[in-house]
Amino acid sequence: MSGASGVSGVSRHRVAVIAGDGIGQEVMPAAIDCLDLVAGLHGLDLDWHHLDWGSDHYRAHGRMLPVDGLDILAEHDAIFLGAVGVPDIPDVETLWGLLIPIRRRFEQYVNLRPVRTLPGVRPPLADSGPIDLVVVRENNEGEYSEIGGRMYRGLPEEFAVQEAVFTRRGVERVARYAARLAASRGGRLTSATKSNGIVHTMPFWDEVVREALADFPEVELRSELIDALAASLVLHPARYDVIVASNLFGDILSDLAGAITGSIGVAPSANLNPEGRHPSMFEPVHGSAPDIAGQGVANPVGQIWSGAMMLDALGHPAAAAHLVAAFEAALAGGTRTRDLGGRASTTAFTEAVRGHVEDLARTGEHAGPADPGGS
The missing domain is CATH 3.40.718.10 (Isopropylmalate Dehydrogenase)
Incomplete structure (x- = not known):
């Protein structure tokens, strides 16, 4: 470079x-x-x-x-x-x-996606309070891996396997970036998870995020299940400051957040x-x-x-x-x-x-x- x-x-x-x-x-x-x-x-x-x-x-x-x-x-x-x-x-x-x-x-x-209400742009939500949040999406691993494949193409027993890959280094570095960002803003960090249904990678994500945030006592960490978080983002977007999420969850949440600001x-x-x-x-x-x-x-x-x-x-x-x-x-x-x-x-x-x-x-x-x- x-x-x-x-x-x-x-x-x-x-x-x-x-x-x-x-x-x-x-x-x-x-x-x-x-x-x-x-x-x-x-x-x-x-x-x-x-x-x-x-x-x-x-x-x-x-x-x-x-x-x-x-x-x-x-x-x-x-x-x-x-x-x-x-x-x-x-x-x-x-x-x-x-x-x-x-x-x-x-x-x-780090895939950084700021989302905020812009002047003259009318959000489609009934709650028209100002929105100002940032989605920090892990951008190199997670659900977007190259590991997997398909077998028996075209046959009744055809199947596909896609592996999600979460590394301690990958989760920790994006969590620490998000924590530093939250510390410079409102001090609130929401971590998107699904540890009640995805029993290996998401509990691991939760553990590493919590460990990383131990170095940031000034930041309030809250973990929210992705389905509840998506609903809450529509109903109460002003509650959120910084959201840290895996590759897939961050991709979806940032598009959703962009749409609720108007376009x-x-x-x-x-x-x-x-x-x-x-x-x-x-x-x-x-x-x-x-x-x-x-x-x-x-x-x-x-x-x-x-x-x-x-x-x-x-x-x-x-x-x-x-x-x-x-x-x-x-x-x-x-x-x-x-x-x-x-x-x-x-x-x-x-x-x-x-x-x-x-x-x-x-x-x-x-x-x-x-x-x-x-x-």
């Missing part, structure tokens, strides 16, 4: 860009447009390296990325991903051919290697959305917010806060895309954000404690 370099006080970062499929091709240039504007105002140089990997590459070469693709990514400070997935290629090919190899090769063991189209995420030994990857949660791809109506907030998380992770919290304040101002001013009940196109929303970036730079109002990544 290369480090940031500076000339005449300018911090420079090499960023690999994979726009991917569907609306990724639309929201990626929108986000880069906003990021470049903010970067210039904060003395940053984002050196974008565009890589045309994804489903088109798969159709041409039988792979989602080149044989040396991971080595190419390793030369960057961060990875900025749009979306992958198309109807005519199985998801198992697109996911295991690109996302999961990146997450595992670069030890991106999964605004949800960002970061795949983090917290120690900084490898590049981290930043991507919106919404996926490639082939049903609206090419119509110019995609919501770019998830991609823009993911870009703000990238700025924060690269060591530029003021620039990140500036960008978050700008898209929040655009939403508060009534500029909203179709998924939020508005009529703005992707381009129109992007222009509104750019306008607020410049306005906030003039007034200095972006200098407040806006939190791009929930930490």
Whole structure:
């Protein structure tokens, strides 16, 4: 991984860009447009390296990325991903051919997904209290393992076996990350479990999480069964601060949490290697959305917010806060895309954000404690 370099006080970062499929091709240039504007105002140089990997590459070469693709990514400070997935290629090919190899090769063991009520975005819940929580998802092991297989395909006795893998190191490091995050916020950590029904891995998860939290007396730990937690998240989302969960549970909970704030189209995420030994990857949660791809109506907030998380992770919290304040101002001013009940196109929303970036730079109002990544 290369480090940031500076000339005449300018911090420079090499960023690999994979726009991917569907609306990724639309929201990626929108986000880069906003990021470049903010970067210039904060003395940053984002050196974008565009890589045309994804489903088109798969159709041409039988792979989602080149044989040396991971080595190419390793030369960057961060990875900025749009979306992958198309109807005519199985998801198992697109996911295991690109996302999961990146997450595992670069030890991106924390999937960080902030969720909060945004200005001008009306949640679908009857309880309209403000939501501000973060899901910390274990990102390298758990239920998403490669261990298992199928036998007797096509016969009546066909069967499939999928093994979940939980290691003490894997659970402990994500639990400690979540505890540090909770200590910097409201001091409340909820651990998602299912130890009453999954009799080996989930009790192990519970034990290791409790042991890890012994070093954080200032953090209140509560374990909740995943089914009850999912229901409570809908009924009482304001109760939650930080949620730590296994790979599968975290994946489901973060999508659910994003939806209850008004649209999964605004949800960002970061795949983090917290120690900084490898590049981290930043991507919106919404996926490639082939049903609206090419119509110019995609919501770019998830991609823009993911870009703000990238700025924060690269060591530029003021620039990140500036960008978050700008898209929040655009939403508060009534500029909203179709998924939020508005009529703005992707381009129109992007222009509104750019306008607020410049306005906030003039007034200095972006200098407040806006939190791009929930930490």
